[in-house]
Amino acid sequence: MAGERRLVVGEPVIGLPDEVLGYIDLETLGLIHHQVHRMRHYINRAIEDLSSSNFEIHRIPMPLTYYNYLDGKGNLKFAWFWAAYNNCLVEIDREGNKNVWIPSFSKNIYPRSNPSIVFPSEWQKAWKDYYKDEMISRNSLKYAEWSELQPHQEQVEKTWKYLGFYVEFIQGNFNWYIQYSGSLKCFSNCIKRI
Numbered sequence: 001m002a003g004e005r006r007l008v009v010g011e012p013v014i015g016l017p018d019e020v021l022g023y024i025d026l027e028t029l030g031l032i033h034h035q036v037h038r039m040r041h042y043i044n045r046a047i048e049d050l051s052s053s054n055f056e057i058h059r060i061p062m063p064l065t066y067y068n069y070l071d072g073k074g075n076l077k078f079a080w081f082w083a084a085y086n087n088c089l090v091e092i093d094r095e096g097n098k099n100v101w102i103p104s105f106s107k108n109i110y111p112r113s114n115p116s117i118v119f120p121s122e123w124q125k126a127w128k129d130y131y132k133d134e135m136i137s138r139n140s141l142k143y144a145e146w147s148e149l150q151p152h153q154e155q156v157e158k159t160w161k162y163l164g165f166y167v168e169f170i171q172g173n174f175n176w177y178i179q180y181s182g183s184l185k186c187f188s189n190c191i192k193r194i
Contacts, residue, residue: 006056006163009047010086012039015063017148028078035080036064060085060159061152065105083149085156087183090165100160103183104169106149 014021014036021029039062047057062085066078083105091099153169160167 004056005054006058007047007050008058008060008086008159008163009043010062010082010084011059012036012043012082013061013063013152015061015065015083015149015152020148024078032064032080039064039082058159058163060156062086063105063149063152065149083152084183085153098163098165099168100165101168101170102156102160104153104171106147106153 012035014032016024016032021032024032050057061083063083064080065083066080069077069079071077085102085105088100088102091097093099157167157169
């Protein structure tokens with residue numbers, strides 16, 4: 001395995017459980033599938049372009065998930081982002097020790113995931129209006145908790161460990177940062193190297 005050229009590439013997947021997908025309108029559901037397949041197509045094309053470079057390709061989940069916001073009229077809206085586990089820091093030192101630091105998207109300290117937070121009444125109303133009085137509660141949807149990403153995170157860890165890396169998930173507000181197209185690796189661009 002020493003000296004091999006490897007790429008760990010994000011594999012677009014739907015990062016939502018069936019109980020959430022079952023309540024999303026058909027237009028949004030179609031857009032979700034379209035985005036996943038479109039991104040997968042672009043990544044596969046890039047991998048094909050690298051085929052002559054003799055890279056060993058390993059894929060890790062890159063789930064498409066969401067956060068909610070209220071529009072100007074108080075309606076519940078979904079905004080989508082990729083939980084980019086591949087936006088990580090990789091180190092192989094001179095002694096051959098291999099470490100990877102990966103942003104955690106499923107066990108997060110993002111404030112909205114805190115169960116002690118009481119949602120304002122306008123959020124409660126928007127949530128109820130969106131789901132048209134279905135027999136469904138905020139807790140059953142794991143609203144803004146992102147625990148549905150845990151199986152993807154476990155697969156990411158398994159892949160890196162297979163490659164011989166010590167894996168550490170970094171806890172932070174990565175669900176918030178990624179909404180602005182940034183994550184763990186992006187932060188390292190601001191670190192002075194010595």
